[in-house]
Amino acid sequence: MQVFRSPPSRSLLRTSAVLLLAATTAFTAQAQKRYDTGATDTTIKIGHLVPYSGPVSAYGTIGKSASAWFDKVNAEGGINGRKVEFVSLDDAYTPSKTVEQARKLVEQDEVLLLFGALGTAHNMAIRRYMNAKKVPQLFVATGATRFGDPKGFAWTMGWQPTYQAEGQIYAEHILKTKPDGKIAILMQNDDFGKDYLKGFLDGLGAKAKTMVVAQSTYEVTDPTIDSQMVNLKSSGADVFFSITTPKFAAQAIRKAADIGWKPTQYLSSVSVSVTSVMKPAGFENAQGVISANYLRDPSDERWKNTKEFDDYKAFMAKYYATGDMTDSLNVLGYSSAQTLEYVLRKAGDNLTRENIMKIAANMSFTLPMLYPGIEVKTSADDFYPIERMQLLRFAGTRYEPFGPVLGR
Incomplete structure (x- = not known):
């Protein structure tokens, strides 16, 4: 005996197609999600x-x-x-x-x-x-x-x-403004300090041998850098490059004022903070300090x-x-x-x-x-x-940008 089955209705076909499409879409969406450790759907x-x-x-x-x-x-x-x-x-x-x-x-x-x-x-x-x-x-x-x-x-x-690029920017500015300057350098004794120093000396080129008259280092665990500052002043330098982190940057600026040393000061940008460096150093002691930054100063x-x-x-x-x-x-x-x-x-x-x-x-x-x-x-x-980076000069209670943006 033959059994005759009626063909599926159009509505049923449409429903099946919709369900199939939805399932395919869901599968595809799930397949597109790729996670490594540390990431989930949520x-x-x-x-x-x-x-x-x-x-x-x-x-x-x-x-x-x-x-x-x-x-x-x-x-x-x-x-x-x-x-x-x-x-x-x-x-x-x-x-x-x-x-x-x-x-x-x-x-x-x-x-x-x-x-x-x-x-x-x-x-x-x-x-x-x-x-x-x-x-x-x-x-x-x-x-x-x-x-x-x-x-x-x-x-x-x-x-x-990079610190090397920044060091070169300061060297370029010194060569333009004080080509016969005598430079003293205070440097944190680690890879951070050495990287800045390399860029700075590379920027000075052949003149580094005659322009750099004194170098001193400190350890991050040192309580102060007072003795280093006294020794650097005795070199007769009229330019000071401070490759320092905030605590020591503030100390260096204040100590220079205390001992009556008034060189043109360049400060690494890691210590550009007005709050963490300039306020503790004393605004009156920080006038004219030159640094550089790539971020807008929120106190400006x-x-x-x-x-x-x-x-x-x-x-x-x-x-x-x-x-x-x-x-x-x-x-x-x-x-x-x-x-x-x-x-x-x-x-x-x-x-x-x-x-x-x-x-x-x-x-x-x-x-x-x-x-x-x-x-x-x-x-x-x-x-x-x-x-x-943008060169900056401290004036009053904030940094003021000067010159063009420098770098690649």
């Missing part, structure tokens, strides 16, 4: 290291402002619907502690990447480990030239202008009533009210965190470590609190995101 876990304690604890505010930025991001819906879990640990500016804390972040906390670790020796101490683990060591908070080596260390990238009246500054001010008031809005270190945390947000947003649903490095190596954009004419730009063979 979260992105970021590791961060900064000295909240120790001799350069002034830098701790960088971590607080960066963390506050991601609080803002999360309050506004996160990054592509994912909340950022920002795990910021204290390494006390001690390389051995940096190693310990980096291992904890990677192996125990299982972060997707390490962001903004501060210090030259400190990032050097973990660079091989991070590259062996193939975990991004992104936007390190040091200008050491060695953190832009995509062939040798493809998982490590700098952020700020010229930026008031601009959208960029108003947005920064509103952010600080709402998300980091205990922080000092005029401290340029907070602008650093704010701006570097925005750079990381840019990379993570561009990554979309492909939150693999490889894809994050690919995006970080293909950036071209600007940030609100960068000086006009300075941008964030990288390529596969250029791991130096910011390469230009």
